[in-house]
Amino acid sequence: MSRFDIVIIGAGIAGASLAAEVAPHASVLMLEAEDQPGYHATGRSAAFWSETYGGPLIQPLTSASGPWLQDHGLLTPRGELYLARASEWGEVERMMAAFNGRVVMERWSVEQARRWLPGLSNDFAEALWMPSCTDIDVAGAHQLFLKGARQAGAELRCGAPLERAERMGSGWRLVAGGPVIEAGVLVSAAGAWADQVAALAGVPPIGIQPYRRTVVQLEVDPPAPADLPLVMAMDGSFYFKPEAGGRLWLSPHDETPDSPCDAAADELDVAVAIDRFEKAARWPIRRVERRWAGLRSFAPDRLPVYGFDPLEPRFFWCAAQGGFGIQTAPAAAKMAAALLLGRQVAEIDPAPYLPDRFRNGGSR
Numbered sequence: 118m119s120r121f122d123i124v125i126i127g128a129g130i131a132g133a134s135l136a137a138e139v140a141p142h143a144s145v146l147m148l149e150a151e152d153q154p155g156y157h158a159t160g161r162s163a164a165f166w167s168e169t170y171g172g173p174l175i176q177p178l179t180s181a182s183g184p185w186l187q188d189h190g191l192l193t194p195r196g197e198l199y200l201a202r203a204s205e206w207g208e209v210e211r212m213m214a215a216f217n218g219r220v221v222m223e224r225w226s227v228e229q230a231r232r233w234l235p236g237l238s239n240d241f242a243e244a245l246w247m248p249s250c251t252d253i254d255v256a257g258a259h260q261l262f263l264k265g266a267r268q269a270g271a272e273l274r275c276g277a278p279l280e281r282a283e284r285m286g287s288g289w290r291l292v293a294g295g296p297v298i299e300a301g302v303l304v305s306a307a308g309a310w311a312d313q314v315a316a317l318a319g320v321p322p323i324g325i326q327p328y329r330r331t332v333v334q335l336e337v338d339p340p341a342p343a344d345l346p347l348v349m350a351m352d353g354s355f356y357f358k359p360e361a362g363g364r365l366w367l368s369p370h371d372e373t374p375d376s377p378c379d380a381a382a383d384e385l386d387v388a389v390a391i392d393r394f395e396k397a398a399r400w401p402i403r404r405v406e407r408r409w410a411g412l413r414s415f416a417p418d419r420l421p422v423y424g425f426d427p428l429e430p431r432f433f434w435c436a437a438q439g440g441f442g443i444q445t446a447p448a449a450a451k452m453a454a455a456l457l458l459g460r461q462v463a464e465i466d467p468a469p470y471l472p473d474r475f476r477n478g479g480s481r
C-alpha cells in the first residue's frame with residue numbers, strides 16, 4: 118500500500134499543471150487511465166491563446182497565463198480576426214464593450230481583411246482585429262508541467278484508471294489496478310470523466326457535459342500564408358488558422374453533446390465545415406488531409422470548477438475547462454493549488470470558479 122497527500126485523477130493539461138504547482142509542498146500521485154497522458158482533449162486542441170475566447174470571466178485566467186507561456190517560449194504571434202455580417206453589428210459592439218480596456222481590439226473594414234483573404238464573401242461587412250492572439254505549443258506546455266511535477270517528486274502512473282474510491286478516516290482508499298492507494302485528498306482532473314470520478318467517490322455530479330468539437334486539416338490552393346491570423350466567424354459558425362506547410366486547420370465550431378469517450382470526427386461535421394469555409398472564403402480546397410475530434414467539457418454555467426466540494430471536503434474539483442483549458446492552465450493551476458493547499462490566492466479571485474455555486478442552493 119502507498120500513501121500520498123494528494124492523488125490527482127487525470128494527467129491531461131489540467132492534472133499535470135496542478136501537480137506541478139502542488140508537488141513542491143505535498144506528496145502527489147497522478148493516475149492516468151491511458152497509456153500516455155494527453156491522449157484526450159489536451160492532445161486534440163486547436164492550440165491558440167485568445168484573450169476573448171470563453172468570455173469576460175475566462176479572460177483573467179487567460180491573460181494571467183500569458184507571461185508564463187511567453188517566458189517558456191511556448192507562444193508564437195498569430196493575431197485574430199473576427200468576421201461579422203452587417204446584421205452582427207450589435208455583436209461587435211457588445212464584444213468591444215465586454216473587453217473594453219482589457220483586450221486590444223480594432224475595428225477593421227472588410228478590405229483590410231482581404232489582405233489575407235482575397236476571396237472573402239461579400240456577406241461580411243466588417244472585421245474586428247485582436248493582435249494579442251498567439252499559437253501555443255501545447256505538447257511543449259504539457260511536457261513542461263509533467264517534468265516540473267516529476268522534478269518536485271510527483272509520481273505519474275499511466276494505464277491506471279481509478280476504479281474505486283472509498284472514504285476512510287481523514288482520506289481515501291483508492292483502487293486503480295494495483296495495490297490499494299491511500300490519499301489525503303482526491304482531485305478530479307479527469308476532463309470529460311470529471312463527474313464519473315466524483316460518482317466513484319460518492320460525490321454528487323455537478324453536471325459537467327462533454328461536447329464534441331471537430332477539426333480538419335486542409336490542403337488549400339494557394340497555400341495558406343504563414344502570417345494568416347486565426348479567423349473566427351462572429352456568429353460562431355467556423356474558425357480556421359494556418360498550419361505548417363501552407364495547410365489550414367478548420368473547425369465548424371460544432372458543439373454536439375456526447376458521452377465521455379475516445380471522440381472521432383463525424384463525416385457530417387466535416388462536410389459542414391467545408392461548406393461554411395467555401396461559402397465564406399471562396400478558397401479552393403485540394404484535399405482533406407486529416408480530421409479529428411475531441412471533447413470540450415463544460416459545467417452548466419460554462420465556467421471551470423476549481424475548489425473543494427462543500428459536500429465532501431476531501432474531494433477537490435479541477436474540471437470543466439471547456440475550450441480554454443490550455444490557454445488558462447498556468448494561472449488556473451496556481452489559483453487551484455493555493456485553494457488546495459489552503460494558502461492565500463494571490464492574483465485571481467477564485468469566487469466565480471468554486472463548486473459552491475452548485476451546492477446548497479448556490480447562487481447559480
Ligand SMILES: Cc1cc2nc3c(=O)[nH]c(=O)nc-3n(C[C@H](O)[C@H](O)[C@H](O)COP(=O)(O)OP(=O)(O)OC[C@H]3O[C@@H](n4cnc5c(N)ncnc54)[C@H](O)[C@@H]3O)c2cc1C
Nearest residue numbers: 127129130131150158159163164165279308411442443444
Ligand atoms: C477540438 C478542440 C480544440 C480546442 N482548442 C483549444 C485551444 O485552442 N485553446 C485552449 O486553450 N483550449 C482548447 N481546447 C480545450 C482544451 O483542449 C481542454 O480544455 C483541455 O485539454 C482540458 O484538459 P483536461 O486535462 O481537463 O482534459 P483531458 O486532456 O481530456 O485529460 C483528462 C484525463 O483524465 C483521464 N481520466 C479520465 N477518467 C479517468 C480515471 N477514472 N482514472 C484515471 N484517469 C482518468 C483521461 O484519460 C484523460 O487523459 C480545445 C479542445 C478541443 C477538443
